[in-house]
Amino acid sequence: MTASDFVDSVSEANQTALSRLGSSKALYAETDGDLDPEHVLRAAAIAEDAASETFRAWADDEENEGAAELFARVADEEADHYETVAGEIDDAPRAADNDLPAIQSVLRGFDDTVERAGGLVGRCLVAKKSKEQYTGYFTGEADPQTASLFRGLGSDVAEQIDAAAELIETVCATDDDRERAHDAASEAIQAAYDEYTESLEAMGVNPKPVC
Numbered sequence: 001m002t003a004s005d006f007v008d009s010v011s012e013a014n015q016t017a018l019s020r021l022g023s024s025k026a027l028y029a030e031t032d033g034d035l036d037p038e039h040v041l042r043a044a045a046i047a048e049d050a051a052s053e054t055f056r057a058w059a060d061d062e063e064n065e066g067a068a069e070l071f072a073r074v075a076d077e078e079a080d081h082y083e084t085v086a087g088e089i090d091d092a093p094r095a096a097d098n099d100l101p102a103i104q105s106v107l108r109g110f111d112d113t114v115e116r117a118g119g120l121v122g123r124c125l126v127a128k129k130s131k132e133q134y135t136g137y138f139t140g141e142a143d144p145q146t147a148s149l150f151r152g153l154g155s156d157v158a159e160q161i162d163a164a165a166e167l168i169e170t171v172c173a174t175d176d177d178r179e180r181a182h183d184a185a186s187e188a189i190q191a192a193y194d195e196y197t198e199s200l201e202a203m204g205v206n207p208k209p210v211c
Helices: 003-013 015-021 024-030 037-061 065-086 102-107 113-140 144-171 175-202
Strands: none
Touching: 003 015, 003 113, 003 144, 003 175, 015 024, 015 113, 015 175, 024 037, 024 113, 024 175, 037 065, 037 102, 037 113, 037 144, 065 113, 065 144, 102 113, 102 175, 113 144, 113 175, 144 175
């Protein structure tokens, strides 16, 4: 299985979840129904900050040198993403002061290199969908500058997916390793999807139809 085959397999196995996480309802769920520019930006800032903290922690205790380097690089990129988004709002929130996104709770439970590599793929696939939604939202708000900002962040995520997939090839020596990585990626995606579903249901919104 090549690097791209792994990503395709994870995407196909989680097609429904990723499709719905890429719907306009995802932003509604992420903002608890407060779908205005400030709340969208605040939700994005929290997501970026939480991701940076997760990958920084991974890098600090990761024994595989190549994996540690990638986790540190992604942590730096996510920190930069946070600063970019935070620059668009006053008194930007930090992840530590808010409920941790479910996907980050799952990722922080991974202490094995193979699972972390898979988890990174899963997280990046979810992040790609969210960046597309942020871009579309601000395009609809006639704010091309902010839409372009998120489009740029999305380009970084696309590169992270490629790097994570290459890491899978490096650290997965057996079919069992690849299966564990695949399971970790799916667990991360499903955590995000479950949170999406629970948030919408709590607001009395049907999470299933894609819109």
